[in-house]
Amino acid sequence: MQDQSARVRKNLKYLTLLAREYPNIAAASSEIINLQAILKLPKGTEHFMSDLHGEAEAFTHIVNNASGVIKEKVDRVLGPGVPDQERAEFATLIYYPAQKLDELKERQTDLNAWYRQTLYRLIDVCRVVSSKHTRSFVRKRLPKNYAYILDELLHAHFEDHDKEFYYGQILSSIIDVGRADDFIEAMCGLIKNLAVFKLHIVGDIFDRGPRPDQIMEQLLNHHSVDIQWGNHDVVWMGAAAGSLICIATVLRTSLAYNNLEALEDGYGINLRPLALFAESEYRDCDMHHFYPRTDEARGPYHRSELIRTARMHKAIAIIMFKLECQVIDRNPDFELEGRDFLRRINYREGTVEVEGKCYPLRDDDFPTVNPADPARLTRQEQEVMEALQRSFMESERLQRHVRFLFSKGGVYHIENGNLMFHGAVPLTDSGSFAVETFEQHGYAGRALMDYCDERARRGYFAPEGSAERQSGEDFLWYLWCGKLSPLYGRDKMTTFERLFVEDPATHTETKNPYYRHVNDSKMARAILAEFGLDQTHSHIVNGHVPVRAADGETPVKGEGRLIVIDGGFCRAYHEKTGIAGYTLVYNSRGMSLRQHQPFESAEKAIRENLDIASTVEVFETCEKRTLVGDTDNGQRLAADVEDLKLLVQAYQMGLVKEKT
Numbered sequence: 001m002q003d004q005s006a007r008v009r010k011n012l013k014y015l016t017l018l019a020r021e022y023p024n025i026a027a028a029s030s031e032i033i034n035l036q037a038i039l040k041l042p043k044g045t046e047h048f049m050s051d052l053h054g055e056a057e058a059f060t061h062i063v064n065n066a067s068g069v070i071k072e073k074v075d076r077v078l079g080p081g082v083p084d085q086e087r088a089e090f091a092t093l094i095y096y097p098a099q100k101l102d103e104l105k106e107r108q109t110d111l112n113a114w115y116r117q118t119l120y121r122l123i124d125v126c127r128v129v130s131s132k133h134t135r136s137f138v139r140k141r142l143p144k145n146y147a148y149i150l151d152e153l154l155h156a157h158f159e160d161h162d163k164e165f166y167y168g169q170i171l172s173s174i175i176d177v178g179r180a181d182d183f184i185e186a187m188c189g190l191i192k193n194l195a196v197f198k199l200h201i202v203g204d205i206f207d208r209g210p211r212p213d214q215i216m217e218q219l220l221n222h223h224s225v226d227i228q229w230g231n232h233d234v235v236w237m238g239a240a241a242g243s244l245i246c247i248a249t250v251l252r253t254s255l256a257y258n259n260l261e262a263l264e265d266g267y268g269i270n271l272r273p274l275a276l277f278a279e280s281e282y283r284d285c286d287m288h289h290f291y292p293r294t295d296e297a298r299g300p301y302h303r304s305e306l307i308r309t310a311r312m313h314k315a316i317a318i319i320m321f322k323l324e325c326q327v328i329d330r331n332p333d334f335e336l337e338g339r340d341f342l343r344r345i346n347y348r349e350g351t352v353e354v355e356g357k358c359y360p361l362r363d364d365d366f367p368t369v370n371p372a373d374p375a376r377l378t379r380q381e382q383e384v385m386e387a388l389q390r391s392f393m394e395s396e397r398l399q400r401h402v403r404f405l406f407s408k409g410g411v412y413h414i415e416n417g418n419l420m421f422h423g424a425v426p427l428t429d430s431g432s433f434a435v436e437t438f439e440q441h442g443y444a445g446r447a448l449m450d451y452c453d454e455r456a457r458r459g460y461f462a463p464e465g466s467a468e469r470q471s472g473e474d475f476l477w478y479l480w481c482g483k484l485s486p487l488y489g490r491d492k493m494t495t496f497e498r499l500f501v502e503d504p505a506t507h508t509e510t511k512n513p514y515y516r517h518v519n520d521s522k523m524a525r526a527i528l529a530e531f532g533l534d535q536t537h538s539h540i541v542n543g544h545v546p547v548r549a550a551d552g553e554t555p556v557k558g559e560g561r562l563i564v565i566d567g568g569f570c571r572a573y574h575e576k577t578g579i580a581g582y583t584l585v586y587n588s589r590g591m592s593l594r595q596h597q598p599f600e601s602a603e604k605a606i607r608e609n610l611d612i613a614s615t616v617e618v619f620e621t622c623e624k625r626t627l628v629g630d631t632d633n634g635q636r637l638a639a640d641v642e643d644l645k646l647l648v649q650a651y652q653m654g655l656v657k658e659k660t
């Protein structure tokens with residue numbers, strides 16, 4: 001008791017502040033009761049996804065169907081008495097209410113009866129998905145316009161009411177005043193919101209697929225998300241910061257995949273200066289190796305369009321290789337000497353030196369390179385880059401998305417015993433943490449990850465024109481492809497070799513020893529310990545390296561300590577993986593993996609009520625149900641309870657005065 005009063009006196013300043021929110025004993029006590037009730041609820045469901053690679057339609061669908069969870073609830077609520085097709089249609093309505101409503105309404109002969117039935121069903125599904133949350137949690141998520149009505153409908157006790165009669169009254173008035181459509185949309189949104197407590201994105205939202213911008217928009221509107229940056233994300237973050245090397249890199253990747261939509265329509269980047277330049281400088285050039293990859297399902301493509309893209313692709317690739325020489329010069333720390341290929345070309349002979357060996361060039365047509373000073377941009381190239389830089393920096397939507405990546409993202413994240421990062425914790429061959437020297441300091445393990453995070457932020461937030469800003473911008477590019485980048489985890493990125501050298505031996509990118517060692521549970525445990533995590537129950541969650549499920553590879557490695565969830569949302573990689581992505585699901589009963597089948601299009605899903613089929617594999621079951629009290633957030637709430645108890649005591653001791 002005496003201890004307690006000493007604690008009250010010690011914390012009086014803080015308790016006085018807390019008293020503003022809980023002005024008397026009654027208010028503080030009821031919050032204590034509320035929090036203690038929350039601690040005893042089952043933990044919320046976390047979903048983990050990675051490597052979305054611009055596949056916005058597939059991603060949207062999976063967010064809408066909560067990786068298959070919503071269909072399971074629908075099946076449970078409607079039961080086998082309702083035909084399959086009708087259940088699928090109802091699930092599609094929940095996924096895409098705005099797009100599905102009109103079609104369904106048109107088919108009804110008695111619209112009011114249909115509204116009533118649909119609303120009843122939605123309320124029942126909503127009750128199921130809200131059952132493991134407290135009333136106050138659900139209340140906070142209710143759509144503003146309907147908060148009161150929904151609260152009534154979801155929490156009515158039917159011992160006191162005749163359900164049909166009670167619902168009927170409320171629903172009739174909603175229909176009568178013409179708000180049924182709006183109300184249905186609000187309920188569908190609420191169901192989706194309540195089905196997933198938290199979403200973790202383990203990197204690589206951008207590149208390869210057509211609309212990363214639409215994925216970003218979805219994430220911005222999500223109720224609870226965090227992001228671990230992937231190598232493809234950081235380079236876009238650098239581009240938004242105005243880094244020329246990052247701008248050239250994202251443009252090259254986009255052009256290599258013929259992805260102009262996200263740039264032009266999504267972000268309003270004006271590609272005209274580059275197009276005009278490419279048309280004049282590369283018109284009569286060898287374009288052989290610069291045609292973009294195309295996806296038949298997304299065609300048809302006109303030849304003239306592909307030629308234009310190829311010219312832009314080559315123009316920006318050469319600019320990129322020039323800028324790479326400059327970044328390499330500026331940053332000896334990056335240890336990339338030898339990768340300044342434009343300086344290693346023998347322009348007369350048409351050969352290039354790669355790691356000490358001489359190879360013939362597949363393409364030796366370099367109209368803008370001056371062999372006496374190969375890294376120098378021509379005046380026109382400089383102007384094109386300046387125009388593009390303005391476009392990237394002035395794109396309001398891109399800036400909004402990138403600020404979100406900085407505020408909700410980082411190199412790694414730890415929550416509820418899971419350590420999430422995109423690529424690797426760089427290791428040496430012998431399995432110790434690789435030490436890398438940056439800015440005269442050596443960093444390894446967790447300290448290296450922290451350093452990377454901090455320096456990346458300089459690239460966007462340090463004052464424009466400062467040395468700090470330049471070093472941060474260059475570092476965002478290093479994180480994309482550098483040999484000890486935890487986001488990349490390979491010894492080099494062989495873009496130049498793939499474009500210019502035939503010999504496939506030069507194309508090899510060797511994975512960091514991390515990928516070999518981490519399959520051994522001892523190593524995985526050592527990494528968990530490095531990050532302060534328990535070694536028997538915690539997990540590492542990674543993306544970045546596609547799991548070849550078709551060849552029998554399993555995403556669960558290191559005796560269950562490591563889970564790799566790059567299942568290839570990316571269509572270009574479907575053949576390699578044999579599937580179309582994973583969601584790792586962690587709920588109060590354990591961990592499971594949902595393996596998704598390929599998805600054709602949202603339009604077809606809506607029209608034909610097609611869902612993404614997902615198979616579920618449970619690989620870890622908790623001995624007892626995990627409660628909120630067992631989670632990181634639960635620990636914070638438990639600490640809040642202790643503070644509130646002190647506040648109550650402060651009131652009782654008269655040290656803080658109660659207000660009514």
Ligand SMILES: O=P(O)(O)OC[C@H]1O[C@](O)(COP(=O)(O)O)[C@@H](O)[C@@H]1O
Pocket residue numbers: 204208231232490493494495509544545
């Ligand atoms: O298959 P693509 O699109 O040409 O990309 C190949 C390049 O992408 C990378 O795999 C990086 O992308 P990921 O992070 O998706 O693996 C490089 O290592 C490689 O050089």
Ligand SMILES: [Mn+2]
Pocket residue numbers: 204230231232422487543544545
């Ligand atoms: Mn990656």
